[in-house]
Amino acid sequence: MRSSSQPGSRWLRPGRAVVSAGIVGLLMATAACGSDGGGGDGEEGAVVDVSETGDPVDGGEIVVGLEAETNSWLPGTANFGNPGYNVAYAIYDPLMKRTPEGEPQPYLAESMEPNAELTVWTLTLRPDVVFHDGTPLNAQALKTIWDTYLVAPGSNLAANLAEVQSLDVVDDLTVTYTLKAPNAAFPDLLTDPAGWPFSPTAAAAAGPDAGSSPVGTGPFRFVSWQRDSQLVVEKNEDYWQEGLPHLDRITFRPIPDEDTRVSSLQSGDIDAMQSLRQSTVARAREIDGVDNYEFLGNNSGGSNFNTSRPPFDDVRVRRALALALDQEALIEVLGGTGLTPPSTQFFGPEDPFYSEEAAEAWPTNRPDEAQELYDEYVNDPARSDGKAVGDPVSFTYTCPPDPSLNELSQLYQSFWNGLGMDVQLEQVEQAAYTQQAIARDYDAGCTRHGAARDPYYVFQRAFTPGPINVTEFSDPRIDEALATMRGSADVEERKAAAEQISLVLAEEVPVTFTGGTLTVVAVRDVVKNVDGWVFPDGSEGNGTPDGTAMWGHVWTTE
Amino acid sequence: MYVLRRLPSLLATLFAVSLLTFLMTSLLPGDPALQILGAENATPEAIAEVRAELGLDDPLPVRYLAWIGDALTGDFGRSYRTSEPVAEAIIDRLPVTAEVGILAIIIALLVAIPVGMLSAYRAGTRTDKIISSTSFGLLAVPNFMVAIFLILIFSVTLGILPATGWVNFTDDPVQNLRSALLPALSLAIAEMAVYTRLLRTDMIATLQQDFVTMARVKGVSNRRILFRHALRPSSFSLMTVAGVQVGAIIGGSVVIETLFALPGVGRLLLDSVVQRDLLMVQGVALVIAVSYVVVNFTVDILYSYLDPRISHGRSAARV
Numbered sequence: 001m002r003s004s005s006q007p008g009s010r011w012l013r014p015g016r017a018v019v020s021a022g023i024v025g026l027l028m029a030t031a032a033c034g035s036d037g038g039g040g041d042g043e044e045g046a047v048v049d050v051s052e053t054g055d056p057v058d059g060g061e062i063v064v065g066l067e068a069e070t071n072s073w074l075p076g077t078a079n080f081g082n083p084g085y086n087v088a089y090a091i092y093d094p095l096m097k098r099t100p101e102g103e104p105q106p107y108l109a110e111s112m113e114p115n116a117e118l119t120v121w122t123l124t125l126r127p128d129v130v131f132h133d134g135t136p137l138n139a140q141a142l143k144t145i146w147d148t149y150l151v152a153p154g155s156n157l158a159a160n161l162a163e164v165q166s167l168d169v170v171d172d173l174t175v176t177y178t179l180k181a182p183n184a185a186f187p188d189l190l191t192d193p194a195g196w197p198f199s200p201t202a203a204a205a206a207g208p209d210a211g212s213s214p215v216g217t218g219p220f221r222f223v224s225w226q227r228d229s230q231l232v233v234e235k236n237e238d239y240w241q242e243g244l245p246h247l248d249r250i251t252f253r254p255i256p257d258e259d260t261r262v263s264s265l266q267s268g269d270i271d272a273m274q275s276l277r278q279s280t281v282a283r284a285r286e287i288d289g290v291d292n293y294e295f296l297g298n299n300s301g302g303s304n305f306n307t308s309r310p311p312f313d314d315v316r317v318r319r320a321l322a323l324a325l326d327q328e329a330l331i332e333v334l335g336g337t338g339l340t341p342p343s344t345q346f347f348g349p350e351d352p353f354y355s356e357e358a359a360e361a362w363p364t365n366r367p368d369e370a371q372e373l374y375d376e377y378v379n380d381p382a383r384s385d386g387k388a389v390g391d392p393v394s395f396t397y398t399c400p401p402d403p404s405l406n407e408l409s410q411l412y413q414s415f416w417n418g419l420g421m422d423v424q425l426e427q428v429e430q431a432a433y434t435q436q437a438i439a440r441d442y443d444a445g446c447t448r449h450g451a452a453r454d455p456y457y458v459f460q461r462a463f464t465p466g467p468i469n470v471t472e473f474s475d476p477r478i479d480e481a482l483a484t485m486r487g488s489a490d491v492e493e494r495k496a497a498a499e500q501i502s503l504v505l506a507e508e509v510p511v512t513f514t515g516g517t518l519t520v521v522a523v524r525d526v527v528k529n530v531d532g533w534v535f536p537d538g539s540e541g542n543g544t545p546d547g548t549a550m551w552g553h554v555w556t557t558e
Numbered sequence: 559m560y561v562l563r564r565l566p567s568l569l570a571t572l573f574a575v576s577l578l579t580f581l582m583t584s585l586l587p588g589d590p591a592l593q594i595l596g597a598e599n600a601t602p603e604a605i606a607e608v609r610a611e612l613g614l615d616d617p618l619p620v621r622y623l624a625w626i627g628d629a630l631t632g633d634f635g636r637s638y639r640t641s642e643p644v645a646e647a648i649i650d651r652l653p654v655t656a657e658v659g660i661l662a663i664i665i666a667l668l669v670a671i672p673v674g675m676l677s678a679y680r681a682g683t684r685t686d687k688i689i690s691s692t693s694f695g696l697l698a699v700p701n702f703m704v705a706i707f708l709i710l711i712f713s714v715t716l717g718i719l720p721a722t723g724w725v726n727f728t729d730d731p732v733q734n735l736r737s738a739l740l741p742a743l744s745l746a747i748a749e750m751a752v753y754t755r756l757l758r759t760d761m762i763a764t765l766q767q768d769f770v771t772m773a774r775v776k777g778v779s780n781r782r783i784l785f786r787h788a789l790r791p792s793s794f795s796l797m798t799v800a801g802v803q804v805g806a807i808i809g810g811s812v813v814i815e816t817l818f819a820l821p822g823v824g825r826l827l828l829d830s831v832v833q834r835d836l837l838m839v840q841g842v843a844l845v846i847a848v849s850y851v852v853v854n855f856t857v858d859i860l861y862s863y864l865d866p867r868i869s870h871g872r873s874a875a876r877v
Contacts, residue, residue, distance in 0.1 A: 065722070069829070071640045079596065154608075159599040208641050227640070227647070228829075229724045229821035255722050255819040259706060264722045267713040431588030431834045438592060438600050467600040 044338055046350070046518060048543075050291040051525045053532065060556040061249035062527055065261045065273035069228050069254040072211025074203065075145075075193035076155035082519070085548040086274060087252050088196060090233050092216035095123065095195035096187050097535065100542045102352045103491070104187040104454075105535060108137075108197065108217060110173075112190070118182035118489065123190075125173040129240045131199035132221045139169040144200040157194050184489040188454035219245035219552030228254060239552070241536055246529075246555035265290065265522060271556070272523040272530070274547035278336040284522040293521040293531045293544045297452060298351055300343035301334060301514035303397075303412070304447045308440055308472035310385035311393050316373045318509040321444075322363045323370035324415045331515035333407045343513035345502040346449055346458055353455045353495055358502035363509060367418070374419045394422035398436065398445035401427040405446055408514070437470040449511065452546060455498040456485040463501075463510075473510035477501075519547035526558040560862050568855050575847040576629070580622050583839045590614065590834040594638050612638070625840065634841035639833050644841035647826060652845070654724065655815070655822035657734075659807045661742035663800060666749035670796075673750075674757030675784050678792075681762050690758070693751040701810050705744040705817045712740060722819040741818045745810045749803055756799055760792040767791075794865060801857030805850050 066083035073084075073091065080088055093108035106112050111124045129137040146167040150157050163186075165178045179186060189195065202215035214222050217240065220233035231252045235245055253270060255261040258280050264270045266287055275281060276299075284292050305312040305321070312318060327342035344362035347354040363369075379389055387393075397412060399405045406427070413423045428436060436442045447470075452458075461468050463478050481497040481504075488494055505511065521530055521544045531543035533550035541550065591608035592600050609615050613624065628635065634644035677689040713721035719740050725733040764770065765788055773783050811824030823842055830838035 063723070071833075077641070156594075156596040156599055159601070159604075208636070211641060226726075226821055227642075227650075228819070228825055253723060253819060256825075257817045257819070260709060260721055260817050260819065263709045263714050264720075267717055267721055269713065269720045269723050429588065430832065431586075431593060434597060435587070435589050435592055438597060461598065466598075468597050 044341055046294040046296040047285075048293055048531065049285065050293065050530075053528050054557065056243075056246055056529070057555045057557055058246050059248050060558060061247060061251070062271040062554075062556055063251045063253060063269070064551070065253050065255045065264055065270040067254070067258070067261065067273075067275060068256055073214035073222075073225075074149070074211035075196050075198065076149040076152070076157050077211050078193065079156065080193055082274065082276065082546050082548055083254065085546075086551070087231055087233075088193070089218065089548065090220040090250060090252075090551045091214050091218045091222055092196035092198065093218050094191055095197065096190040098188075098191055098542050098545075099535075100540055102454075102542075104191050105539070107535060108195075109190070112187050114184075114186075114489070118184050118186075118487065119179050121177045121179070121186055122170070123175050123177065125175075126240065127173060129217055130238065131197075131202065131217050132215045132236060133199050133202045135199045135201045135215075137197055137217055138172050139175045140172075141200050142175050142197060143167055143169050145197060145203075148200065149203065150194055160189060160192075161194055181486065183456070183486045184494070185454040185456035185485060188457060192453075220247075220250060223249075241552070245552035247551070250551055262287070262522075265524065268524065271527050272521065272549075274519070274521050274549075276517055276519050276547055278334060278339050278518060281339060281518050281520045282335070284520055287522070289525050291523050291525045291527070291530070293523070293549070295519050295544050295546060296340065296348050296350060296516050297519065297546050298346060298348045298450070299452060299517040299519075299546065300346075300348075300449045301330075301408075301517070302343070302447055302449050303444055303512045304437070304471050305444045305510055305512075306440055306442055306470070306472060307510050309443060311377065311383070311395070312444065314377055314384045315508055316377045317393060319363050320370040320373040320377070320419060321416060322509045322512045323366045323373065324419055325412070325512060326365050326415070327514060328365075330408060330411060333411050334404055334514060336515045336518070339518050340515040343449075343516050345505065345513070346455070346462075347498075347502075348516050352491075353498040355495075355499040355502045358499060358506050361503055361506040362513075363506065371419055374421070378420070392420050392422045394424070395443040396424045396426050398426045398428050398433060398442050400430045400433050400446075408446065438467055440470065440472055447511070448517075449513065455494070455501070456482060459485075459498075459501050471510040473508065475504050475508060477504045519544075521547055521549050527554060527556050529554050561859060564855065564858065568851065571851050572848060575851065576626055576844055577622065579840055579843040579847060580625060581618070583836050583843070584618060584621070586831070586834065586836075586839075588834045590638050590836050593834045625837075629841070629844065634844075635837040637830075637835050637838045639830070639835040639838065644838050647838065648823060648841055648845050651821055651823045651826050653727070654820055655808070655811050655824055657727070658738050658741045658745065658814070658820065658822065659804070659811065661738055662745035662749060662807055663804075665742055665746040666753055667800070669746075669750045670753030670757060671789070674754040675761060675789070677754065677758040678761035678765060679780070679784060681758070686758075689754065693754045696747050696751040697755075699747070701744050701748060702813050702817055704747045705740070705814060708740050708743055724818075724820050741814050741820060744814050744817075745807055748810075749800075749807070752799060752803060753796055756796050757792060760795050761788055764788045764792040790864060794861060797857055797861060797864070801854045804853045808846050808850065 064086065066086060068081060068083045070078055070080060070084035070087065072078040073088070078084065095107065095109040096104040096112060097107040099105050108126070109123050110126045112121060114121050125137060125139065131137060135141065149155060151161050163179055163181065163183060165180050168176050168178065170176055177186065197217060199215040203210040206213050212225055219236055219239050221236050223232040223234050225231040232249065234249045235247065239245065255264060258275065258277050261273050261275070262280060262283055265273050275284070281294060284290060305318055307313055331337055331340060331342060341349065342364070344359040345355060377383055378391065378393060381389055385393065397409055399409045409425045413425055416423045433445065437445070459478060460482055463469060463474055464482070465474065478501050481500040484497040485494050523530055530549050533541040533553035535541060589605065590612065591605045591614065594608055595604055613621060632645055636643050637647060673689055677686045680686045709721045712719040720737055721740070723737060725737045727734040770783060770788060773787050808824065811822055812828050815822040815825040816828060823846065827839065827842045830842065
């Protein structure tokens with residue numbers, strides 16, 4: 001069902017602000033945008049290529065293939081990646097969820113309102129919602145979850161939630177989040193695991209095993225989990241949203257190998273799958289009888305420069321490094337040609353915070369200008385790396401071992417050596433690489449810029465002092481714009497502030513970009529309504545951001 | 559008696575294995591504390607706190623003694639990553655790896671024994687040459703390539719076997735066998751080639767021995783000579799190598815279990831290494847090493863049973 005021959009069945013769906021892949025993505029030089037030879041004869045950007053949806057059908061079951069297993073299902077302990085979000089949205093409901101415009105809107109919550117200073121956020125719950133074990137979802141439950149799990153020592157959410165001074169119960173269905181400082185972006189945190197209520201009584205009873213028997217309020221109840229094999233959920237008959245879910249049962253299977261996952265979809269072993277690999281996106285487009293729900297989010301490949309080390313402390317060198325690159329060639333190596341456009345900032349072209357001005361300002365593919373800047377630096381008697389005038393700049397470029405990243409590194413090397421630099425390549429395994437980055441013990445290296453949150457959180461974590469400001473870059477103009485974003489709920493004002501930061505980055509270049517990451521949820525064409533989820537009030541949802549679907553809204557005609 | 563004589567060296571090997579396993583995992587770069595906390599939470603204080611809690615700052619000998627002491631009582635600790643008990647995780651997954659591995663060896667032997675015998679019986683003929691060159695060819699193909707090829711044929715094209723989706727034996731024995739067949743076949747192909755080559759060589763030598771000539775003279779049928787007289791004395795190398803090749807099968811399971819999405823020990827090991835789940839890596843590596851040593855020990859014992867000269871202290875070479 002290549003849709004190019006069926007123009008009527010294809011339309012472009014705007015990819016909007018997306019579900020977080022975790023800011024850890026900033027450090028993760030995973031090969032998400034990598035490829036082992038993916039083609040690129042299709043259309044560039046997100047394409048939704050699906051058969052007729054028809055009317056909802058209740059009943060039936062499906063098997064969903066995921067690219068990885070998740071270590072636990074308990075927020076605070078679990079490291080939810082995109083595969084984990086798929087399961088989580090079946091078992092849990094998010095208090096808030098993003099609209100196509102990228103704004104968090106109440107989902108499980110009934111309302112979320114700030115005070116005038118944006119320091120106290122009042123969240124009201126819907127009445128009569130219960131967890132799968134019968135425990136009522138009320139204000140006290142939220143407080144217990146918060147105090148006992150989410151901000152407890154050892155919680156992997158504690159640092160994210162440190163801006164909250166306290167969560168207080170106002171009445172049975174109302175809590176307030178009191179922040180240490182104003183923050184207009186705060187509701188965004190509740191779209192992620194910190195905003196997925198789980199039964200505090202079930203978690204307490206399960207003790208250290210709470211992560212393997214999740215109890216939420218979601219459309220499906222947890223049935224069983226055999227790690228690395230399958231997780232089974234079944235219809236929650238008492239679900240609070242009338243008419244949902246449609247399916248009786250879903251089996252989630254982690255199938256890490258891309259080829260096997262696609263083959264399993266082709267052979268009908270599974271009914272649906274997700275992928276972040278460009279080669280898989282291209283391959284899924286070619287399979288008959290498969291509907292593709294693609295999404296071009298904000299994730300992009302790229303490089304980090306350690307600005308605390310010479311020569312990266314000099315903007316001339318950083319700009320020369322960016323200007324020397326031909327992004328299209330880099331994308332070709334990653335298998336994204338024809339699928340993903342070059343990236344110029346932390347937002348994809350369909351994101352509300354994308355800036356045309358920053359896109360034009362981004363320095364790229366002007367080798368002559370790069371040469372001038374480089375020559376100016378190496379001939380500067382006061383050059384920051386302390387070398388003699390005329391000596392080449394030398395540094396090590398680090399990447400985790402992956403065939404496509406390996407090729408990518410070699411291409412970087414050839415562009416930069418072309419200027420006269422002496423670039424050494426080094427492969428360091430992912431866990432060790434993350435440690436080097438945290439310790440700032442690297443020169444430059446590959447990364448994935450995962451701007452999958454409110455821009456305030458994205459930039460605050462990446463460019464203010466803290467563990468994951470791995471470029472060690474900061475700038476008063478960024479601080480000023482961040483203050484604006486914290487203090488203003490006005491969308492236009494916040495967009496202008498985000499643009500200001502994107503422009504500073506285009507000028508100062510602490511990072512570079514390759515291309516965006518196109519993601520897909522591919523399903524057999526009997527599986528319907530994969531991107532058609534809506535908010536409880538009926539307003540439109542944001543589709544399948546980063547290969548994650550709201551399975552409660554999906555049905556099968558088989 | 560033979561068993562008792564070999565026991566001290568078995569224990570020494572197991573001690574060395576446990577020590578090496580521990581040292582190698584401790585030398586892996588990458589901080590487990592960082593993996594547990596996640597990069598965002600990785601302030602120096604938080605890292606120090608987690609490291610202290612896990613005892614990662616203690617001297618290596620102290621850590622080794624604590625770990626091996628607990629391990630000897632069956633307590634391998636809890637996974638840093640999933641917080642499940644390591645011993646439980648291994649016990650859950652061992653049957654999957656063992657089933658696929660044993661099935662692979664059975665398939666390999668079922669094919670290799672008749673083919674190897676035929677090749678030896680027809681040594682030098684066209685049949686022998688075809689078998690030999692096919693064996694070399696199969697030896698050269700890596701198991702993941704075989705796996706992808708098998709999936710394409712049996713799952714995607716013919717649709718008769720599942721590419722993924724492990725079914726436990728206790729849930730449905732037939733489906734269990736179906737889900738184990740392609741992974742086992744992927745592991746079996748290379749083994750098949752090794753076994754065939756070995757059996758052929760040994761059997762050619764056996765067929766030239768006096769007792770075979772005598773049997774022929776007495777008019778014993780070829781089939782009887784091959785299966786009753788020649789197979790047993792020709793299978794010593796095959797058995798030794800089958801024992802040693804258990805290591806190759808376990809190594810192969812790391813790749814094959816990931817490809818076929820099987821919940822086995824190989825995949826657990828790979829994921830744990832990548833995530834720096836040190837206690838899990840140590841536990842799994844130790845169990846794998848112990849299984850390997852024990853299998854080879856058992857092969858030695860069987861060997862002495864097949865060739866009584868060995869248990870009497872006279873090796874075949876000295877006869």
